[in-house]
Every structure is written in structure tokens, then in C-alpha cells.
Amino acid sequence: MxxxxxxxxxxxxxxxxxxxxxxxxxxxxxxxxxxxxxxxxxxxxxxxxxxxxxxxxxxxxxxxxxxxxxxxxxxxxxxxxxxxxxxxxxxxxxxxxxxxxxxxxxxxxxxxxxxDELPPVPGLAERWGRSVFHCPYCHGYEMDRGRIGIIAASPLAQHHGLMLPDWGEPTLFLNGTYAPGDEELDAFARRGTRVEPTPIARIEGHADVVLQDGRTLAMSGLFTQPxxxxxxxxxxxxxxxxxxxxxxxxxxxxxxxxxxxxxxxxxxxxxxxxxxxxxxxxxxxxxxxxxxxxxxx
CATH class of the missing domain: 3.50.50.60 (FAD/NAD(P)-binding domain)
Incomplete structure (x- = not known):
């Protein structure tokens, strides 16, 4: 042909x-x-x-x-x-x-x-495209200024941590991926992004992050870096x-x-x-x- x-x-x-x-x-x-x-x-x-x-x-x-x-x-x-x-x-x-x-x-x-290759967090892949996203410009508005979880897959997560406060109240779950430096932590604090060092056990419900210490943090949606x-x-x-x-x-x-x-x-x-x-x-x-x-x- x-x-x-x-x-x-x-x-x-x-x-x-x-x-x-x-x-x-x-x-x-x-x-x-x-x-x-x-x-x-x-x-x-x-x-x-x-x-x-x-x-x-x-x-x-x-x-x-x-x-x-x-x-x-x-x-x-x-x-x-x-x-x-x-x-x-x-x-x-x-x-x-x-x-x-x-x-x-x-x-x-x-x-x-x-x-897209997602981080190996149980329950994350099943919610990809429904309550787990990668682009704030595409899906951030729908968070309706609610609680937004950022699941770190690489140091690139710092960009989500600095951007997403414009769309809601973010929590950056480091999940053992990387350790932000003092300058990054100061920038997160200025932007209002909370940093959670406790590893993630799994994702449940719509976008509930279950931590390995037993706590469950309910989120409006999740962002990660595939x-x-x-x-x-x-x-x-x-x-x-x-x-x-x-x-x-x-x-x-x-x-x-x-x-x-x-x-x-x-x-x-x-x-x-x-x-x-x-x-x-x-x-x-x-x-x-x-x-x-x-x-x-």
C-alpha cells in the first residue's frame, strides 16, 4: 500500500x-x-x-x-x-x-x-483517570478547593507540591521516595502544602490514603508523577x-x-x-x- x-x-x-x-x-x-x-x-x-x-x-x-x-x-x-x-x-x-x-x-x-507507569501503591492504578491524575491544569479545578493528595513517585513531586495550592489544600506524601531539602520544605510551608513522611499502605474508597501507622486521610483527589x-x-x-x-x-x-x-x-x-x-x-x-x-x- x-x-x-x-x-x-x-x-x-x-x-x-x-x-x-x-x-x-x-x-x-x-x-x-x-x-x-x-x-x-x-x-x-x-x-x-x-x-x-x-x-x-x-x-x-x-x-x-x-x-x-x-x-x-x-x-x-x-x-x-x-x-x-x-x-x-x-x-x-x-x-x-x-x-x-x-x-x-x-x-x-x-x-x-x-x-504511563504508576508508582506501586496498592489501589492507585484502579483509580487512575477517576480520582488519580497527573495534570493539575486538566483536573485540578474539579478538586473544588478540597483536600488534595500528592503521592510522590520522584523528586518531580516538588512541582506538584508548589502548584497544587492554587487548586486546593495539598498534602505531599513522600512515601519513601525522596527527602526534600530545607529550601523545598520552606517553599512548601509558604505555599501551604503539608508534608507527610509516613509511608502509604494503600488507597481505598474514592481517594482515601491509608498510612502504615493506621491513619486514613480522605482526599478529594490524588496526583502523582507517572x-x-x-x-x-x-x-x-x-x-x-x-x-x-x-x-x-x-x-x-x-x-x-x-x-x-x-x-x-x-x-x-x-x-x-x-x-x-x-x-x-x-x-x-x-x-x-x-x-x-x-x-x-
Whole structure:
């Protein structure tokens, strides 16, 4: 199967990239394995926030409407499945396999997404996307200025400790992860963040933190710092340069979302240190524009 452009990943970033190419009347193939990062929010009947005109909608509904609109363009093809075995062919085209189908594209956009690895606290993963989150801008408002628990997974927790007082009354549970220095403790005190050194036994109820000394602290919600990894080895197979971010590695890109590999672009959570639906759509649109403009050079 040949296409002018191929987009690997049919979530927000990939859809936004493909839309720009479709509107440029270019042939574009979207390959999607159906592994949207915020699927857990839909699973818990939650909502996306902070995305202009879509605030409060279910993430799956936003993605489904975007897919429906995109597939109305006659130059768009859609292929369900997992992209594997990517390489740069001898003629400079980008090739990969989806099941028994070999795809050859003139330009390739990687909207691969990432996987989240949560700290190993019993009961935490079951509440991910329902009462446990990582982005205050996405979910902090819904805490309604209540008690917010921050479960430290790394020293990155200090940023949550300093940010979240704008959304409620935070308690930073160190959980044996790291020991804040005196300057950090002073900053937490100025911001009104309480620090709890007692390790966590488990999470119960909506967001109740049960400590190993027997105390239970009820919270309106919990925030933590997942470790992220790319959801596909495609970028590594192609030789794309990577950067190490505070949450995990991501694909290094230029101003037009171009990677270190000619004719390969990347966008979304896989190509930035931290992301959201809004940022994914913005990066995806830029990747589509960048890929299209690269054909004019």
C-alpha cells in the first residue's frame, strides 16, 4: 500500500496532523492501533478539560467526532492495526508493516503516544483517570478547593507540591521516595502544602490514603508523577534522536515537528516532555503543516 503521507497513531495529535494534509488535498493514510492514552478516563465515565469548545466532554466522544470528520475527506484512508518493523527504504521512502500489509509513504508522521507507569501503591492504578491524575491544569479545578493528595513517585513531586495550592489544600506524601531539602520544605510551608513522611499502605474508597501507622486521610483527589515510555518502538527503529524529559524519554523535534530522520515528523505526547489534549492537537496540526511544506523544498 502506497501513500503520499502516513500517520501512525489515530488519536488527537495524529488526527490533527492528518486533517491538515487532507485539507491540502494530499493522500494520507492513518494507521491506528486503538490505544488512546486517556482511555482510562472514558472507562471511569470521566471528562476532558481545558480544551477549547470541548471542555467537559468525554475524551472518547471528542476523538470519535474528529475521526468522523476526518474520514469525510476522500483522500483519507484508514487502517486499523499495529504498525511494526519501520525502516527507511533504499529509495528514501518510509516503510512499515501493519499485519500482512506493507505500507510505503513519502512522508511519515509519528503520533505514537506514551504509556504511563504508576508508582506501586496498592489501589492507585484502579483509580487512575477517576480520582488519580497527573495534570493539575486538566483536573485540578474539579478538586473544588478540597483536600488534595500528592503521592510522590520522584523528586518531580516538588512541582506538584508548589502548584497544587492554587487548586486546593495539598498534602505531599513522600512515601519513601525522596527527602526534600530545607529550601523545598520552606517553599512548601509558604505555599501551604503539608508534608507527610509516613509511608502509604494503600488507597481505598474514592481517594482515601491509608498510612502504615493506621491513619486514613480522605482526599478529594490524588496526583502523582507517572514514568512515561513511548508506546511503540517505531521511532527507535527509524533512528529518531530522543531527549530525556522529567517523566521519561520523548522524540526530539524541531520547530515544524521534524525529527532527526529526513521526511519523518512526530507530535503529541511522544514528542514533548509533558502534554495534554490541547497541546497534542496543536503539535499535530504543526506536524501536518511541516510534513506538507517539506514536499516543496
Amino acid at each position: 502506497k501513500s503520499d503521507f502516513a500517520v501512525i497513531g489515530g488519536s488527537y495529535a495524529g488526527l490533527a496532523a492528518a486533517l491538515q494534509l487532507a485539507r491540502a488535498r494530499r493522500q494520507v493514510l492513518v494507521v491506528d492501533a486503538g490505544r488512546r492514552r486517556n482511555q482510562c478516563v472514558d472507562d471511569h465515565h470521566g471528562h476532558a478539560h481545558g480544551f477549547l469548545t470541548q471542555d467537559g466532554r468525554a475524551p472518547g466522544a471528542i476523538a470519535e467526532e474528529a475521526r468522523t470528520q476526518l474520514r469525510r475527506y476522500p483522500s483519507v484512508q484508514w487502517l486499523d492495526g499495529l504498525a511494526e518493523d519501520a525502516r527507511v527504504a533504499a529509495d528514501g521512502r518510509l516503510e512499515f508493516r501493519v499485519g500482512a500489509v506493507t505500507v510505503s509513504a513519502g512522508r511519515l508522521i509519528l503520533a505514537l503516544g506514551v504509556r 514514568r512515561t515510555s513511548l508506546s511503540s518502538p517505531i521511532a527507535a527503529q527509524l533512528g529518531c534522536a530522543m531527549e530525556e524529559g522529567p517523566m521519561g524519554p520523548f522524540i526530539k523535534v524541531g520547530p515544524m515537528q521534524d525529527t532527526s530522520v529526513p521526511k519523518v515528523f512526530a507530535c503529541g505526547d511522544a514528542a514533548r516532555a509533558a502534554g495534554s489534549v490541547t497541546l497534542a492537537v496543536s503539535d499535530g496540526a504543526m506536524a501536518g503543516l511541516g510534513a506538507h511544506r517539506s514536499t516543496m523544498v
